[in-house]
Each structure stands twice: as C-alpha cells, then as structure tokens.
Amino acid sequence: MAALLSVDEALARVLERARPLSAEAVPLERASGRTLAEDATAVIDLPRFPSSAMDGFALRAADTPGELPVVGRVAAGRPAPRSLEAGEAMGIATGGVVPEGADAVVPIERVTESGDTVTVPDAVARGANIRPLAADVRAGGSVVPAGTLLTPSRIAALAAAGVAEPRCAALPRIAIVTTGTELRPPGEPLGDGEIYESNGVMLAALLERHGLVLERETVADDEASHREALARGLEADVLVTSGGVSVGPHDLVRGILAELGAEEVFWGVAMRPGKPISFATRGQTLVFGLPGNPVSSLVGALLFVVPALRALQGASGPAPRFERGMLGSAARRNPNRDDFQRARLELDGDRAVLLPIEGQESHMIVRAAAADALVHVPRGKGELAAGTEARYLSLGDA
Numbered sequence: 360m361a362a363l364l365s366v367d368e369a370l371a372r373v374l375e376r377a378r379p380l381s382a383e384a385v386p387l388e389r390a391s392g393r394t395l396a397e398d399a400t401a402v403i404d405l406p407r408f409p410s411s412a413m414d415g416f417a418l419r420a421a422d423t424p425g426e427l428p429v430v431g432r433v434a435a436g437r438p439a440p441r442s443l444e445a446g447e448a449m450g451i452a453t454g455g456v457v458p459e460g461a462d463a464v465v466p467i468e469r470v471t472e473s474g475d476t477v478t479v480p481d482a483v484a485r486g487a488n489i490r491p492l493a494a495d496v497r498a499g500g501s502v503v504p505a506g507t508l509l510t511p512s513r514i515a516a517l518a519a520a521g522v523a524e525p526r527c528a529a530l531p532r533i534a535i536v537t538t539g540t541e542l543r544p545p546g547e548p549l550g551d552g553e554i555y556e557s558n559g560v561m562l563a564a565l566l567e568r569h570g571l572v573l574e575r576e577t578v579a580d581d582e583a584s585h586r587e588a589l590a591r592g593l594e595a596d597v598l599v600t601s602g603g604v605s606v607g608p609h610d611l612v613r614g615i616l617a618e619l620g621a622e623e624v625f626w627g628v629a630m631r632p633g634k635p636i637s638f639a640t641r642g643q644t645l646v647f648g649l650p651g652n653p654v655s656s657l658v659g660a661l662l663f664v665v666p667a668l669r670a671l672q673g674a675s676g677p678a679p680r681f682e683r684g685m686l687g688s689a690a691r692r693n694p695n696r697d698d699f700q701r702a703r704l705e706l707d708g709d710r711a712v713l714l715p716i717e718g719q720e721s722h723m724i725v726r727a728a729a730a731d732a733l734v735h736v737p738r739g740k741g742e743l744a745a746g747t748e749a750r751y752l753s754l755g756d757a
C-alpha cells in the first residue's frame with residue numbers, strides 16, 4: 360500500500376470525479392429526498408391576493424372605533440362579493456380575499472356583533488391582519504435553489520408556489536457486491552467458519568436513501584464469481600463492494616476491477632477503521648472498495664459513498680456534515696491515522712457531550728450499533744483529554 364491519503368484528500372478525489380447526473384421532472388409526491396437540479400421559481404405571486412390572516416371583519420382603519428353595518432361575507436376560496444365602501448364592514452374568513460376598498464381586518468374576538476352591525480371598540484391599524492400580495496415570494500422569484508435537498512417544508516413551498524414537477528437530479532443507480540466465501544444470509548444454519556452477512560443489508564439500507572439500489576449480491580472468494588458480479592456492477596453509476604481489498608491471497612476485488620478496466624484513484628486512507636478502502640472509476644462509474652469488517656464498511660460508506668451519491672445529484676455541500684461537541688471522557692489518539700470513534704451522545708444543557716464506547720474494534724458492529732455518533736479523533740500523540748472540543752458525525756439515522 361502506497362503512502363496513505365488523508366481523509367480530506369481522499370474525499371476531494373472522490374468528489375471531483377462525481378459529475379452530476381442528468382435531470383428529470385419529478386412529481387412532488389415522489390420528490391422527498393431528491394435534489395433539485397435547477398432553480399425552482401414561483402409560478403404565481405404568493406399570497407396571490409391580499410388575504411385575511413384571521414376570521415373577522417374587513418373594514419377601513421379610518422372607520423374605527425365605530426359601529427359598522429355588515430354588508431356581506433367573504434368565504435375562503437371565493438372572490439369578495441363587491442368592493443367595500445367607507446363606513447362598511449364585511450365578514451371574512453382566514454385566507455379570504457380582502458375586498459377592494461378595505462385596508463384592515465379586525466378579528467372576531469375583538470368585536471361585538473348584533474344583527475347586521477358590528478361594534479369595533481378600539482382603533483384598528485391600517486394593514487392589520489392582512490397578508491399582503493406576494494409577501495412570501497413574487498411570481499418568477501426563487502423558491503428553492505438548485506442543489507437543495509427536497510425536505511417536507513421545501514416540497515410544501517414548491518406546491519404553494521405552483522411548481523408541480525420540479526426538475527431533480529436522476530437518482531444514482533447503485534450496485535452492491537459483498538465478497539467472502541464465509542458469508543451466509545442470516546436465518547440460515549452456519550457451517551464451521553461461516554458468519555452471517557451483514558454489510559450488504561447495511562449498505563443497501565443506507566444507500567437506498569440516496570439512490571436506487573438495483574443489485575445486491577454476495578460472491579465467494581473465487582475469480583470467476585468476482586468477475587461476473589463486478590462486471591455487472593460496473594454498469595451502474597456507483598459500484599460498492601465490501602471485503603477483499605486487503606493484502607490477503609483471497610482479496611481479489613482490486614485485481615479483478617483492474618482487469619475489467621477500472622482505474623484505481625486511491626487505495627488506503629489514513630483513517631481507522633477502514634484503512635484499506637479503495638476507490639476507482641471506469642468511465643463515469645464510481646467504484647468503492649470497502650473493507651469487509653462491518654464497522655469499516657459503515658464508516659467508509661458514511662465518509663465517502665454517501666457524499667459521492669450527493670455529489671452525483673449536484674447537491675451543494677455534499678461532504679459529510681460534522682457537528683461540534685465536547686469529549687466527555689478521554690480519547691486515545693492513533694499516531695498515524697485519523698480515528699472515527701463510536702460514541703454515545705449525551706446532552707449537558709445544549710452541549711453535545713461525546714462518550715466513546717467500549718469495543719472500538721472494527722468487527723464489533725453490535726457495539727457500534729449502540730453509538731449515536733462517530734467522533735473524529737485526529738491522528739497525533741497521546742490522548743485527547745475529557746473536555747476537548749471534537750467534531751462528530753451523527754449516527755442518528757445510520
């Protein structure tokens with residue numbers, strides 16, 4: 360293994376090779392989690408007409424306080440029956456069109472009604488309880504910029520502004536190939552030396568949030584089955600393998616990828632766990648060779664594969680989003696590699712306190728599954744004392 364790249368350098372090499380995929384129109388019903396490929400602009404002014412913020416009475420501020428005849432009612436979804444003249448009031452529902460001639464709405468709780476008149480005891484300010492035309496956005500104005508992940512609130516914004524089918528980046532097509540003769544699906548009996556396969560399901564569950572997992576298979580450590588599965592996987596936008604990227608005689612992935620025309624960009628990153636990770640490209644296809652140890656696979660996927668899937672969708676800021684916290688107990692540093700320690704997160708007031716868990720070895724997926732955070736412990740001498748600031752990646756949904 361040549362000199363190890365730093366995590367940042369390795370990520371930069373991945374991201375610069377992740378060119379945005381084509382764009383397609385996506386109905387809002389299916390747009391959650393998608394990334395906008397083009398700026399979305401408002402089809403209409405929003406609000407589209409001056410509307411009432413309250414159930415109450417539309418009137419002229421200059422006529423208050425006073426006793427006013429109620430000359431009509433405006434229901435939501437209906438035009439005002441006519442314009443309002445001086446000295447008049449008109450009943451209005453929240454969201455109703457403020458009639459021409461009115462310049463304020465007084466809430467129903469502030470008046471007394473009797474028959475066809477309403478008494479307004481206090482002066483009402485001009486503009487009170489009226490939502491002005493286009494105060495949220497003007498027709499043609501920006502609703503959501505390109506590169507933004509569509510969250511529920513942004514989907515609502517697009518809907519309200521009349522954008523029915525925003526143009527989103529196509530979802531990356533993903534193939535997952537897990538390697539290892541020892542692997543069996545959970546639920547089946549295990550022979551001597553066999554273990555349950557866990558990386559494939561983990562990767563599928565993680566990556567399907569950021570793309571389309573089209574293929575997932577497990578292959579034994581022989582060249583023919585590697586060749587067949589990897590050749591198929593290379594047809595995807597992103598091929599993710601697990602296992603078989605170290606230096607053992609059964610580690611076949613890199614050699615077969617090279618035979619199939621993949622060009623290796625790097626092999627080996629100064630990180631722990633996950634050092635033997637490899638990254639290659641063939642044409643536009645990105646190929647990640649994750650190490651087989653389950654925690655190494657998880658960390659490699661979070662630090663490199665998920666960001667690449669975001670970048671393929673043109674996301675602004677595709678890099679992992681680290682947050683800031685404080686170590687609640689000491690963390691030993693590795694002299695040569697940045698450590699990504701699994702930790703529990705406790706809150707001290709608003710402060711995130713990170714407590715590295717027992718069992719940091721890279722095969723300990725059950726220990727890792729109890730963690731809330733992946734704490735970045737930069738390489739160096741000695742240890743980081745309790746109380747040191749540290750950045751972490753939330754494992755909340757990983």
Ligand code: AMP
Binds near residue numbers: 539556558605652
């Ligand atoms: P490798 O990177 O192939 O040398 O595998 C390293 C360790 O991870 C070995 O103990 C493997 O048995 C284990 N391993 C590899 N692939 C998987 C997998 N898909 N699920 C669970 N453990 C695995």
Ligand code: MG
Binds near residue numbers: 538539540603609651
């Ligand atoms: Mg193996």
